[in-house]
Amino acid sequence: MSETERMAISTTLEGVEKPVKTVMFRVFRFNPEKDEKPYYKDYEVPIYRFTTVLDALLYIKYNLDPTLSVRYSCRMGVCGSCGMIINGKERLACKTIVLSLNSNIVTVRPLNNLPVVRDLITDFTPFFDKHKQVKPYIIRDDVEAHYDREFIQSMDELMEFMMITNCIKCGLCYSACPTTATDELFLGPQALAQAYRYTIDTRDSGAKERFEAVDTNHGVWRCHFAGACSAVCPKGVDPAFAIQQLKKLLLYRRKKMEKRAPAHESNKPRELLKKVEYPEGWPEQ
Amino acid sequence: MPASKTIRNMRGWLAGWFRVVQVNFERWLYALHRLAGVIVGLYLIAHIVETSETLVGPEAWDSTMAFLKNPAAHTGLLIIAAAAVYHGLNGVRLYLAASGVGIGRPVRPEWPYTPVSLTSSQRNLAWIFIAVTVVLIIYAFYQLFMISLWGWM
Ligand code: HEM
Ligand code: SF4
Ligand code: FES
Numbered sequence: 001m002s003e004t005e006r007m008a009i010s011t012t013l014e015g016v017e018k019p020v021k022t023v024m025f026r027v028f029r030f031n032p033e034k035d036e037k038p039y040y041k042d043y044e045v046p047i048y049r050f051t052t053v054l055d056a057l058l059y060i061k062y063n064l065d066p067t068l069s070v071r072y073s074c075r076m077g078v079c080g081s082c083g084m085i086i087n088g089k090e091r092l093a094c095k096t097i098v099l100s101l102n103s104n105i106v107t108v109r110p111l112n113n114l115p116v117v118r119d120l121i122t123d124f125t126p127f128f129d130k131h132k133q134v135k136p137y138i139i140r141d142d143v144e145a146h147y148d149r150e151f152i153q154s155m156d157e158l159m160e161f162m163m164i165t166n167c168i169k170c171g172l173c174y175s176a177c178p179t180t181a182t183d184e185l186f187l188g189p190q191a192l193a194q195a196y197r198y199t200i201d202t203r204d205s206g207a208k209e210r211f212e213a214v215d216t217n218h219g220v221w222r223c224h225f226a227g228a229c230s231a232v233c234p235k236g237v238d239p240a241f242a243i244q245q246l247k248k249l250l251l252y253r254r255k256k257m258e259k260r261a262p263a264h265e266s267n268k269p270r271e272l273l274k275k276v277e278y279p280e281g282w283p284e285q
Numbered sequence: 286m287p288a289s290k291t292i293r294n295m296r297g298w299l300a301g302w303f304r305v306v307q308v309n310f311e312r313w314l315y316a317l318h319r320l321a322g323v324i325v326g327l328y329l330i331a332h333i334v335e336t337s338e339t340l341v342g343p344e345a346w347d348s349t350m351a352f353l354k355n356p357a358a359h360t361g362l363l364i365i366a367a368a369a370v371y372h373g374l375n376g377v378r379l380y381l382a383a384s385g386v387g388i389g390r391p392v393r394p395e396w397p398y399t400p401v402s403l404t405s406s407q408r409n410l411a412w413i414f415i416a417v418t419v420v421l422i423i424y425a426f427y428q429l430f431m432i433s434l435w436g437w438m
Binding site for chain 2: 030033038088089110113114115117159160161162163166178180181225226230234236237238240241244245247251252
């Protein structure tokens with residue numbers, strides 16, 4: 001190993017073995033059984049190079065204050081449970097490296113516009129209800145006709161909505177949106193983006209039902225293209241894009257979309273799963 | 286299982302509509318559009334009251350005009366002119382966006398996930414409209430102050 005290589009590795013390891021600094025975490029606390037009002041509590045947390053905000057909160061929970069409640073699951077930005085407002089901006093706690101915030105005080109509070117259950121935990125019931133309202137699934141009469149066939153879709157047709165399939169229902173967009181700030185019934189960026197995602201999908205023929213769900217007083221027209229959703233989305237969904245596209249469909253292609261025949265099936269059955277080979281000694285399945 | 290007690294936590298109009306720190310450019314445009322819409326709306330009412338003076342007679346109209354010929358009133362008119370121009374132009378941009386113009390094309394979702402709608406031509410259009418608004422503010426200043434109030438020409 002050359003000297004430069006060794007140098008490179010030692011630089012990469014810097015801040016991994018010993019904490020880089022101590023950061024003050026100012027955490028929103030609220031226990032419905034004890035507290036009349038929420039308050040902020042400060043905790044000092046040693047920060048390593050790759051400590052995430054979620055790591056820091058769990059450090060607090062394990063070492064300083066076991067009563068702190070925080071919701072998380074995957075710790076890698078795929079489950080969407082750990083959304084919160086970190087230093088004034090909606091972020092996933094597990095995908096936010098503390099040092100990247102460039103701040104010695106980190107304020108953490110629960111997402112906006114959703115009821116706070118306790119500490120950093122918000123109640124997602126209204127959010128999921130709205131997601132359901134837009135019928136986020138393929139609608140067609142023959143959906144279960146042939147379980148062994150695929151519906152034909154070209155790469156270009158897939159690209160129309162591929163980025164919107166990335167949504168992990170983390171609610172960051174819902175918290176950032178200015179319309180949800182005052183309109184409790186507004187469907188929100190996440191649900192509206194999914195409405196577009198399924199409507200534009202060529203395998204779908206549910207445009208009519210979905211248009212009825214979004215073309216309401218609290219639907220797509222309450223979007224004013226502030227773009228806050230797209231600015232905070234951690235998965236590149238770009239809800240603002242999807243919602244403007246949904247408006248476009250409603251304005252110019254409503255009838256056409258409502259009458260569109262869904263993509264047909266492949267005439268070849270899908271290659272069925274190969275028989276699994278189990279290691280010796282395993283019971284027959 | 287009903288939650289015992291929750292905090293409603295809605296941001297409300299001030300902190301929600303007019304949240305302007307750590308936000309994207311479009312959010313500023315949105316807040317300004319709203320503000321400008323209200324200003325123009327209030328002006329519409331004031332304008333109807335003002336012009337209805339003509340029903341009383343030419344003298345009433347002239348005295349109203351004389352009463353309004355002062356720096357404070359003309360500053361108000363300047364703000365209204367700016368608001369009207371910005372609101373109208375930005376309204377065109379919003380209309381185009383709702384028609385799918387200027388918001389880009391979908392991309393394959395790959396890190397670092399740049400949102401196409403916030404990096405496409407609608408943003409350049411916004412800057413052009415802001416520039417037009419600034420030019421028209423300067424023109425309105427020339428008309429309202431240099432010519433009308435200070436009588437430079
Ligand atoms: C040039 C003429 C105008 C155009 C092109 C225009 C365009 C628009 C558009 C497209 C919106 C919807 C914005 C959105 O979706 O967020 C809007 C909203 C609004 N407009 Fe206008 N407008 C014009 C004149 C006026 C006038 C004369 C008034 C006052 C009476 C007005 C007051 C408002 C208000 C209060 C809003 C709501 C603000 C908001 O939704 O954020 N507008 N305008
Ligand atoms: S659209 Fe983005 S920000 Fe909104 S819920 Fe889905 S992943 Fe989260
Ligand atoms: S814990 Fe799953 S997204 Fe953060």
